[in-house]
Amino acid sequence: MMISLNKETLKIVSEQDVVLFRQRLKEYASKIGMSLLNQTKLITASSELVRNILVYARQGEVIIEVVTDRLQTGVRVTFKDQGPGIADIPKAMQDGFSTNKSLGLGLPGAKRLVNYFDIQSTPGNGTTVTIIRWKR
């Protein structure tokens, strides 16, 4: 069973919000004593996912939580938007798939950098991505 110990929600509308979000995330991760490498992976993955919110949905929100399942402690981040959603999730998760003439690295890359990755999306309703990175 997963317990959430500490929770904060941030609105994401501009790049300034992204800068603030990354700072807050770093604070949470270092406060629980996450290794530097895992902090770097968590923040880099989050940076990709929050950019997707700004690019595809224009705005959304992120929830930062310290979570524990009694065996381990980590940081969970939830990225929520009410943008266009993703019709074909398996396709979007492929390396190199992009509707934006970009690298198509954001989703698959973020998944590789974390311990848990979940994506839910309904076309027309928005997208929610949840990740967890354990302390070590």
Added chain:
Amino acid sequence: MDRIPILKMGHFLLVTIQVDMYDRLALNLENDLINAVQAHESKGVLIDISAVSIVDSFMGRIIGNIATMSKIMDAQTVVVGMQPAVAITLVELGLPLAGVYTALNVEKGMELLQQKITEEAEFDIGEAEEDDDQPE
């Protein structure tokens, strides 16, 4: 505001990134650097990222673009001081900065630039000599 200073040192340009990067800042740096290479006919660009703790796919791509564009204008790019956690994370993300020279610190980076430029010059002389050998 929104700009990272570019230092001109002889034939080289030196950029020390000391703040957290966000997309606008990275794009401005790309533009400014490419303009500066052109304006000063620089032979080398040295980007010190030792203070940077997060390089995501956007920033990684900008660094790649700077290297490619500089190359077109006959300048070499060396990225120095990449933190080990950043390097590992970039590889896992799927963007290993292929084609960009890296060095441990500014001093080593300068040496590498100098060496690259000498190699280029020798190569050019070699080519010119070859041309001379060709019958009219």
